Amino acid sequence: MLKKYSCIQLLFVLVASALHAQNNELRVYGFSQTQFDYWKGNTTVTVPNPQNSTSTIDLKNNIERNGFMMVQTNILFSKNLDDNTSIFVNAEYTRNADAERNFGSVNLREAWVNFYVNELLSVKAGTMLPRFNRLSEIRNRVPLFNYNYRPVVYEEAVRNLADGQTFVPDFANFMVHGKHSVGLSSEFVYAAYVGNSDLNFLSRVNSQENLVTSGVDTTNYILVGGRVGFNTSSIKFGDLSVGFSGTYDNKAKYISSSDIATINAIGVQVENIGAVPRIRLGYDFFYQLNSWQIESEGIYLKFNPSDKQKTQFDILQNVPFPFTEFTNNYTGSYWYSALTKSFNNAFLTAKLERLHADYNNLNSNPVWLHSYTIGYRFDNSVVTRFETFFNKGRASDAFRIDNVFYSFSIGFTF
DSSP states (O other), rough: OHHHHHHHHHHHHHHHHHHHOOTTTTTEEEEEEEEEEEEEEEEEEEEEEEEEEEEEEEEEEEEEEEEEEEEEEEEEEEEESSSSEEEEEEEEEEEEEETTTEEEEEEEEEEEEEEEEEEEEEEEEEEEOOOOOTTGGGGGGGGGSSSSOOTTTTOOOGTTTTOHHHHHHOOEEEEEEEEEEEEETTEEEEEEEEEEOGGBBBOSSSTTTTTTTTOOOOSSSEEEEEEEEEEEETTTEEEEEEEEEEEEEEEEEEHHHHHHHHHHHOOOOOOEEEEEEEEEEEEEEEEEEEEEEEEEEEEEEEEEOOOOHHHHHHHHTSSOGGGGGGGOEEEEEEEEEEEEEEEETTEEEEEEEEEEOOTTTOOOOOEEEEEEEEEEETTTEEEEEEEEEEEEEEEETTTEEEEEEEEEEEEEEE
């Protein structure tokens, strides 16, 4: 792991040096956020009683912890090679990143080149955050937000509640985008992109026999997606942005060989399910007028398994926990809204979220989350926030949660 971190860090240095060598117009900037969290709650899971097949037992896990964390630090490099060509690199360190102790992660989150043809057409190639809804492309710009915990499908700290990559695509590799101006202050925008499908299709090992190295997609599936939107700005009526997004790809629904053996041992014959086609549809809304700001997003998730896969899903309904994630319900949905009131540099934010992961039996009922934040921005460089985040509900008859988070953060840009 230390070697892996060192290679990535060396790459960052080489990229920066190469860019700087061309001329002195290279921009190096970034942002960072550190926070203190106190978390108290419990999770209750109801499972079959191993000593009595007609009854169940509750497994309750009480949690109480606190600690400091460097949530995220990003170092950004950008450069205009000429009037029509620009490059961008985003190096990301998360969760107390420390190579020697194997904490957190270091990622080359973005590295792309953009070719501007005209207002209607630009072409971007490399590794980039896909333009799906409003937050996807800025999800890691943590000091910009009016809350510590991002909406749950974007927040890695609470991925036990929702696998964010199921709802939101992680990466794209080629994108065309542009805009059409309407008057002096309005525009229609669009983006269309392709990339790898589910990240679980990427190889995690080197296989000399199959001529595969780690990080290589081992399938012929791809992600196809895009967004169309409208932006307008007015001193009198405020700023408005609305958009609609969609993607099509495949999600990996693998069962390990050992799990198949376990399932077969209890008398249920099952095969591996493989890749399931997936459709995401989304909307986003943002409006700001004077000291008020409202933002909202919604995502609808739909899986389209084949008849053979549906048969396997049906069989797995008879398998006890923990294999109940292979449910024959094929939809999911997510929605959030946040309202912010500013008082000069201070602000108050209330955020409400609804997660309905019906594709996973653990979340067969909607889960509601709500949080309240008070914050203060020191000029445009430093922000501090205190957030209380509540997560309580019965996701299903077998899964109940009751958590509260208290979080204090300080973030800055440089």
